[in-house]
Amino acid sequence: PQKQLQSKTVPKRLGVPQRKPREPQLPRSLIKEIFRHFAKMPVTRDAFKIVEKSSERYFKQLSNDLEAYTHHAGRKTVEAADLEVLLRRQGLVTDRMPLNVLIERFLPLEYRKLLIPVAVSGNKVIPCK
Numbered sequence: 001p002q003k004q005l006q007s008k009t010v011p012k013r014l015g016v017p018q019r020k021p022r023e024p025q026l027p028r029s030l031i032k033e034i035f036r037h038f039a040k041m042p043v044t045r046d047a048f049k050i051v052e053k054s055s056e057r058y059f060k061q062l063s064n065d066l067e068a069y070t071h072h073a074g075r076k077t078v079e080a081a082d083l084e085v086l087l088r089r090q091g092l093v094t095d096r097m098p099l100n101v102l103i104e105r106f107l108p109l110e111y112r113k114l115l116i117p118v119a120v121s122g123n124k125v126i127p128c129k
Contacts, residue, residue, distance in 0.1 A: 031055055062086070 035043060035051050043051070069082040087093040092102065103115050 025056065026059070028052065 066078050066082050070078050084099050093099050
């Protein structure tokens with residue numbers, strides 16, 4: 001006597017929650033490294049969590065403001081001038097403290113080279129605009 005093989009039915013999963021799309025975040029290690037550099041002292045975990053939340057909110061607000069400036073100007077691309085206007089409104093850029101001085105003071109040399117035009121031999125300016 002041969003038994004007929006029957007396929008088993010797999011029960012459907014009901015109510016499987018869909019994953020929410022996650023927003024991109026700065027790496028925790030980067031935030032911690034930057035904060036430790038400027039704080040120059042040990043930081044408790046609770047304090048670090050607050051710093052992490054604050055930095056997320058700050059960058060979210062920063063990007064929303066830049067988006068609004070770009071939209072108001074009728075463009076689809078954020079330009080350096082938009083960032084300079086934003087930093088001026090926040091009081092970080094003034095007539096006495098231009099954006100280039102802030103860049104030179106707080107960013108490492110490899111980033112400064114990318115942001116501030118420099119004349120090199122051969123009559124070339126790096127970075128090209």
